[in-house]
Amino acid sequence: MKEELRQHEKRLVIHDLPAGAMPAVKDENIIEICDDGSIKSCIGCFGCWLKTPGKCILKDKYNEMGRLLAGSGEILLISRCCFGGPGPFVKNVLDRSIPYILPYFVIKNGEMHHRQRYRKTLALRVVFYGEDLTEQEKETAREWVDAMADNLYCEVKQVAFCGNPEEAGGLV
DSSP states (O other), X not given: OXXXXXXXXXXXXXXXXXXXXXXXXXXXXXXXXXXXXXXXXXXXOOHHHHTXXXXXXXXXXXXXXXXXXXXXXXXXXXXEOBTTBOOHHHHHHHHTTGGGEEEEEEEETTXXXXXXXXXXXXXXXXXXXXXXXXXXXXXXXXXXXXXXXXXXXXXXXXXXXXXSHHHHHTTO
């Protein structure tokens, strides 16, 4: 699953796996973002665009998600599948990542999207887990991944589904 990244680029792994389901990360080129209970929810104030461009105004360790994305070559999202999308923690991290894009709009593929802040395309891999996922949930999840990839200027490399967190964690 691992492709070679440019030397200066990191692999950003954002997950909601329970303790023990994610193997220990020993690679200095991997940045792990997991739920330690300290993330604040995006308040939709747009301060990351207007007051502190590129940086969230909320004071926690997630306020530089735009910078982390900019320094990455690949994003790996591992999340429980909730109604065809990511779980609350992963969704919150992505909401807090809007400083990665600009507040200005462009038409892309016939749709309005925010303009890129950084001239790059990130590789995106997404692994959803959950027992008894229906085909409709999986299709909705694939559509969500495509829409999110358009918004963050990513190229979807993989969308996978696993039955449990341990199986999903093994894909890192």
